[in-house]
Amino acid sequence: xxxxxxxxxxxxxxxxxxxxxxxxxxxxxxxxxxxxxxxxxxxxxxxxxxxxxxxxxxxxxxxxxxxxxxxxxxxxxxxxxxxxxxxxxxxxxxxxxxxxxxxxxxxxxxxxxxxxxxxxxxxxxxxxxxxxxxxxxxxxxxxxxxxxxxxxxxxxxxxxxxxxxxxxxxxxxxxxxxxxxxxxxxxxxxxxxxxxxxxxxxxxxxxxxxxxxxxxxxxxxxxxxxxxxxxxxxxxxxxxxxxxxxxxxxxxxxxxxxxxxxxxxxxxxxxxxxxxxxxxxxxxxxxxxxxxxxxxxxxxxxxxxxxxxxxxxxxxxxxxxxxxxxxxxxxxxxxxxxxxxxxxxxxxxxxxxxxxxxxxxxxxxxxxxxxxxxxxxxxxxx
Numbered sequence: 001x002x003x004x005x006x007x008x009x010x011x012x013x014x015x016x017x018x019x020x021x022x023x024x025x026x027x028x029x030x031x032x033x034x035x036x037x038x039x040x041x042x043x044x045x046x047x048x049x050x051x052x053x054x055x056x057x058x059x060x061x062x063x064x065x066x067x068x069x070x071x072x073x074x075x076x077x078x079x080x081x082x083x084x085x086x087x088x089x090x091x092x093x094x095x096x097x098x099x100x101x102x103x104x105x106x107x108x109x110x111x112x113x114x115x116x117x118x119x120x121x122x123x124x125x126x127x128x129x130x131x132x133x134x135x136x137x138x139x140x141x142x143x144x145x146x147x148x149x150x151x152x153x154x155x156x157x158x159x160x161x162x163x164x165x166x167x168x169x170x171x172x173x174x175x176x177x178x179x180x181x182x183x184x185x186x187x188x189x190x191x192x193x194x195x196x197x198x199x200x201x202x203x204x205x206x207x208x209x210x211x212x213x214x215x216x217x218x219x220x221x222x223x224x225x226x227x228x229x230x231x232x233x234x235x236x237x238x239x240x241x242x243x244x245x246x247x248x249x250x251x252x253x254x255x256x257x258x259x260x261x262x263x264x265x266x267x268x269x270x271x272x273x274x275x276x277x278x279x280x281x282x283x284x285x286x287x288x289x290x291x292x293x294x295x296x297x298x299x300x301x302x303x304x305x306x307x308x309x310x311x312x313x314x315x316x317x318x319x320x321x322x323x324x325x326x327x328x329x330x331x332x333x334x335x336x337x338x339x340x341x342x343x344x345x346x347x348x349x350x351x352x353x354x355x356x357x358x359x360x361x362x363x364x365x366x367x368x369x370x371x372x373x374x375x376x377x378x379x380x381x382x
Contacts, residue, residue: 070217097122124137192217
């Protein structure tokens with residue numbers, strides 16, 4: 001964590017540092033315990049036993065059965081496997097899919113690809129606070145709708161969607177429900193059974209595990225057409241040698257999150273509230289999203305008249321974001337903020353602050369003081 005101490009890192013929604021306990025747990029599987037879990041010899045089967053144990057632990061974390069969990073390289077791959085797999089498996093019932101205009105690009109781009117293959121996709125708008133309009137969802141869902149896809153917690157605004165209500169409405173109309181829970185797993189308790197979720201995707205690197213490991217929950221009896229072939233791993237849905245160190249790390253991250261979730265919520269929300277209070281006292285600032293239905297670690301603030309990219313570039317040793325890390329190389333206004341009704345100038349003037357368990361009050365003070373300095377009317381760039 002030495003490098004992290006050199007910067008004020010408020011970009012945890014993009015990625016998190018590996019928890020030292022997670023790193024310690026995965027290290028033996030990078031070195032000595034290297035056998036392929038698919039091998040039939042004793043060494044391989046001993047590693048397979050560890051994978052099974054980890055699978056059970058991760059599944060239990062979201063109240064799923066172990067055979068309902070498919071390991072992937074991350075949420076993006078899980079989303080592709082799920083949405084495309086459902087589309088192919090249920091195309092005889094219909095070719096209509098519903099999603100939100102504020103979804104992650106992994107969902108939106110996958111849906112665009114399916115449109116090119118003859119599927120019809122409805123991209124529902126959201127309300128100004130970023131929440132879905134359930135009445136509108138009820139109006140657009142049809143007998144030929146096969147899938148509704150809604151992100152659990154938005155990565156840019158932290159808005160939490162009413163997942164249980166969406167799932168209930170979806171099922172009442174004979175469709176399946178999938179949620180991208182990348183920003184939810186590890187932060188809040190999730191019970192896929194109680195919520196009525198059919199498919200759920202998440203990534204390890206958003207919850208203090210390494211990059212390159214994720215999972216897809218698929219409720220039993222849900223049919224998916226495989227998108228990759230070559231060995232029949234993961235019940236034939238994700239062929240390829242398992243990332244054993246990543247799987248062990250993800251299980252450990254789930255264990256730690258289960259033990260520390262309440263503590264993290266209290267600590268991080270207090271820091272987030274402090275940050276907001278300081279910024280919203282400034283003129284021409286406003287909070288984007290919903291004050292009630294949001295995650296405790298995220299705030300998106302518009303600094304009207306500013307250029308977020310310029311601010312980020314002027315903040316040495318400070319890490320914040322102007323949108324999703326997965327599309328940050330594209331110089332265009334956030335599609336999420338635009339969908340919520342912001343104009344281009346205000347979207348370009350907005351910064352996302354996403355906090356994590358290693359943040360301190362000193363981080364908050366450093367970021368607040370620097371942005372106040374950069375946004376004062378008489379500030380002159382060197």
